[in-house]
Amino acid sequence: MPPDDDEFVLEAPATAHAAPVVRAMAAAVVMAHDFPLEEITDIRLAVDEACSLLLPLAAPGTKVCCAVRIDAGVAHSVEVMVRVASAEEGLPDSVDLQILRALATDLKTWAEPDGEASTHLLIRMLMTRANA
Template identity: 40%
Template sequence: MSQTEPHRGESESTLQGVELRMAANPTQLSIVRAVAADIAMRQDFDLDSIEDLKLAVDEACSTLIALAAPEAVLSARFVVTDGVVQVSTQVASKRSSPPDRDSFGWRVLSALVDSVTTWVAPQAGDDEYVVHIDLVKRGLVDA
């Protein structure tokens, strides 16, 4: 499932999780992949689901890095609720349009997670925008 609208629900102040902030640089991807894998393991995801989340986070962050403004900071926030991992990623960009949802990378990303959402918001007082990609990955439910 691919959407272009932000999630509605709990306010950010009521959510708890882990947030990484790093230079929007490909050399930082191994860190965010490792955190995604660790969180999925702690939720008892099976090996395939762990790898899917890790690859999806990598693809989302890689996509944002390609869109990032010079010297931008990439943010990746992980929230776990009832065996569901929600990942919210964002970066400042000079582009006012979301990532290309017709690209091969986007199709792969969409196949790896239960839902993916993207949108762009203007950054206050600047000619930059904030590009968001949010992912949801559910662990396997016992039958």
Template identity: 35%
Template sequence: MFEGTEDGSPEEIELRIGAVLTNLPIIRSLAASIAMRADFDLDSIADLRLAVDEACSTLITQGAPDAALTCAFRVSVDEIRFVVTVPSTSDAKPSSDSFGWRVLTTLTDHTATWVDGPDDPNSQADTHLVHIELAKRRTEGLPG
């Protein structure tokens, strides 16, 4: 069973990768590996893998040209929290009315999205950071 770091704090893993659909298998594999290492059950691993794929796919379509996704996993004893961020020229957050959003909310225990203003207030560029956060909790009553 996953126990976090030596001092008991959650483990954090971050991946920065080009915001292109061909990189999705790498992100999905990392999500599944993290969940397996944390001893999540097979259904939870599959749910997390699909949710991470959907979140990243959604942000890839909103990314600025040549943008990179920043994927951060925070692993604790009872949950895996995932935040994916992409720079975008749009200040629109992903639609909560879309089919993809319904998939995310069905597969996870927590889902949120938000947009931060331009990266640098002094910059002429109108770049925003679009975020999706999700969490998958360990299934209660089942081992690992």
């Protein structure tokens, strides 16, 4: 069994082809930590929705980054980030965002300047283990 506190990070080209890879990595991490099937399904869906929101906004030639953190085996946080040319409009209030709000215990979205005339858009989701 993996340690109780773990972090896994994946970077991939910010294209539509990255979404299934990012989703599979996030699901594999929570699966390896013996989270229930329902929560594995939730994480797959949440990462899929985050990619659906962020990948169309990604600046050409940039990467999507997904970090999955397991905290003492009872909670996991997922952060998905892309670099965009302009984040003036922010994330659209879409069905994808509503699904993320329903799945996450805590959901934060924000734009963060990177000092290179571009911005990173981030989505961070905290999901608590149901049987904790």
